[in-house]
Each structure stands twice: as C-alpha cells, then as structure tokens.
Amino acid sequence: MDLSVGDEFKSGFITVVGQPNVGKSTLINKLVGEKVVITSRKAQTTRNKIQCILTLDQAQMIFIDTPGIHRPKDKMGKYLNDVAYTSLKEIDLALFVVNAQYKPNNSDKQIANQLNALKTPVLLVINKVDQISKRDLLKRIQEYERLGSFEDTVSISAKEEINLDDLKDTMVEYMPKGPKYYPDDMVTDQIEQFIVAEIVREKILSFTHEEVPHSVAVEIMSFKEREDKDLVEIRANIYVERKSQKGILIGKGGKMLKKIGQTARKDIEDLLGTQIFLDLWVKVKDDWRDKQDALKMLGYRG
Structure with a gap:
C-alpha cells in the first residue's frame, strides 16, 4: 500500500481535552465522519484513548479522545485522569473543548493550567454555540480566553456541524509537515x-x-x-x-x-x-x- 505524499503534506497527533459532557466525543465523530467514539449525556463515558483518523487532501490528523478530567472517587476515576493527562505528552496540537452554555469553573481552570505548561499549540474550541445568543457568546469567549494563552479560538456546534470546516482549516495550519501514517479510508486504529x-x-x-x-x-x-x-x-x-x-x-x-x-x-x-x-x-x-x-x-x- 503506497502512503507516499508530497513535500507539502502535513500530519500530526491531536489530543482533545475538556470536562465530561462538553462534546469531545461528538466532535471527533463528526470530524472523521464515522461513529467511532461513544457518546452519552452521562459523565465519564470515554475510558480509553481512541485514535481516530481524519485524512484530507493536504493533511492527516490523528485524534486522541480522552476521558473527561474530573475529581476521582476511586481507582477507576484516577485511571481516567491519568489517561487524560498522559495524552497531553508528545502531541502536535491540543484542542481545549468547553461548553458555551457555562462560565469557566475550577475544573476548566485546572485543565487550562495543564495546557499552559505545554510547549504544544493549544486551540480553544467553544462548543454548543447553537445553545447561546451571539451577545452572550462574545462574553463567554472572553471569559475562557482569560484562562490561558491560546493560539486561536474557534466557536462551533459539533452536534449541528456549525463551523467544523473552519476548525479543520485552523487545525491544518498548526500541523507540522509529515507523512501519511494511515490509508485514506482508515478512520480508527482500534480493533x-x-x-x-x-x-x-x-x-x-x-x-x-x-x-x-x-x-x-x-x-x-x-x-x-x-x-x-x-x-x-x-x-x-x-x-x-x-x-x-x-x-x-x-x-x-x-x-x-x-x-x-x-x-x-x-x-x-x-x-x-x-x-x-x-x-x-x-x-x-x-x-x-x-x-x-x-x-x-x-x-x-x-
């Protein structure tokens, strides 16, 4: 199988972090065009890092979906947090996904502090913009942008597929030049x-x-x-x-x-x-x- 590409091709690994229920899994499923990551309104739905693959003409992006970061109550909870924080290492881009409906809380601040310590570029992704007025959205963007130094901010609705093309374009900007790791039709490396x-x-x-x-x-x-x-x-x-x-x-x-x-x-x-x-x-x-x-x-x- 020939995976060779031109010199201008980009590729990289992207981690998606955020509190439970902000729409991380829905976002990844919509981006790759397949139902790969399970979604639920219940917290702590995602338990394993899942590598999902989005291949475009000019780039290939491999997403790592993480458990929502929360205050652990047992060994399972601690495991989930460890998985989430481990995924922040050796990546090319991080997406910090937040819910536009709510103001930043202590958990958001904790995650932002972890991201601020990275050398990796971080995009602030404000999800569920279909659930809030434009005036309130502008205020919410300012509140979240105060939490850290983000390369860019993109407002989306994963569920309604609003501004997902803009998010793709922005992610490609921050991808390094690299090879095509997976075939075009492969959307996950999970068995x-x-x-x-x-x-x-x-x-x-x-x-x-x-x-x-x-x-x-x-x-x-x-x-x-x-x-x-x-x-x-x-x-x-x-x-x-x-x-x-x-x-x-x-x-x-x-x-x-x-x-x-x-x-x-x-x-x-x-x-x-x-x-x-x-x-x-x-x-x-x-x-x-x-x-x-x-x-x-x-x-x-x-």
Whole structure:
C-alpha cells in the first residue's frame, strides 16, 4: 500500500481535552465522519484513548479522545485522569473543548493550567454555540480566553456541524509537515472488538438508570466469522458491581437486556457491514472499579 505524499503534506497527533459532557466525543465523530467514539449525556463515558483518523487532501490528523478530567472517587476515576493527562505528552496540537452554555469553573481552570505548561499549540474550541445568543457568546469567549494563552479560538456546534470546516482549516495550519501514517479510508486504529464493546456500553448508558452506568464494563469473549454464511457471532459479558444492578440491566422478563442487544446489534451491523448474532450475558464482579486486577482484565491498563 503506497502512503507516499508530497513535500507539502502535513500530519500530526491531536489530543482533545475538556470536562465530561462538553462534546469531545461528538466532535471527533463528526470530524472523521464515522461513529467511532461513544457518546452519552452521562459523565465519564470515554475510558480509553481512541485514535481516530481524519485524512484530507493536504493533511492527516490523528485524534486522541480522552476521558473527561474530573475529581476521582476511586481507582477507576484516577485511571481516567491519568489517561487524560498522559495524552497531553508528545502531541502536535491540543484542542481545549468547553461548553458555551457555562462560565469557566475550577475544573476548566485546572485543565487550562495543564495546557499552559505545554510547549504544544493549544486551540480553544467553544462548543454548543447553537445553545447561546451571539451577545452572550462574545462574553463567554472572553471569559475562557482569560484562562490561558491560546493560539486561536474557534466557536462551533459539533452536534449541528456549525463551523467544523473552519476548525479543520485552523487545525491544518498548526500541523507540522509529515507523512501519511494511515490509508485514506482508515478512520480508527482500534480493533473491531473494542469498538463493538464500546457500542454495547453506549446502549447501556442510554437505557439504564443512574446507579448503573459508572459500574459497567463490557468484555468481548468471542468474535467469530461464520464460514457458511454472512454472519459474525459475538458473545460479550457485561460486568456490574452489585446484584441489584444486574437485575436492572436484565429487566423484567429480560426486556432491558433484549432492548440493549437489539439496538447495539443494529449499530454493529452498520459498522461491520454484515449480519450479527449478539449474545449478551450480565455478570457481577464486586467493586471492580477499585480492584487493580479487574481493571487490567477489562483492558484499563493506563
């Protein structure tokens, strides 16, 4: 496969940081044009660094999506923060994504201080501008710009795809000259099984009550392509911390688990372009978020 490009081609690695729920995952999905990173209104949706790839005629940009930086309550929370801060190292550009609806708070200041210590260029990205008046937006931009010395500020709405082309152009400006690391049609370097697990977890976050989401993990136990038909058979375990959470996930007569499986299967079929047989099992693993061996088993290695 020929990945050679001209001398003027640019490429680089971009980290996307910000508080939970400011729209980082939605932004990356919209930029790369695929649903690669799970999105949810629940905090701490993203747990693993995910490299997503945007290839343009003149540049290739590799995005690292990070967990939202927050005040950790357990080992899982500390792991999430460590992942976020580690991603700030050895990158070419950082996007500091904030929510236009709210004034900067202490968490924003903490993140800005980390970014101010970088030698890397930082773009301030004000998201959700469709939710605020133009007059209030100008005031909000000034409030956030006081937090640090940013190379540029771009106001967008990731969900409504407002000003995303301007953001792309601005990012390209700050990319160094470099090679094309990935083929044009590649949007992520994550294996399919990982994305499948994330899709299942997204459906759980969408359909279950508040006491379940942060206590859930998904492990793909088997992923087999049938030779006799166009079908992939997937078996996955869903781990929760308490029996009561298991009951909520299964639901009366198995209705909740069936709903999760049906909606996840549709997204997975769209991703893989083939029919899917999805077999989900719910298991209890007591207090797994505070157990180092459980974190490692479920893929959270830091």
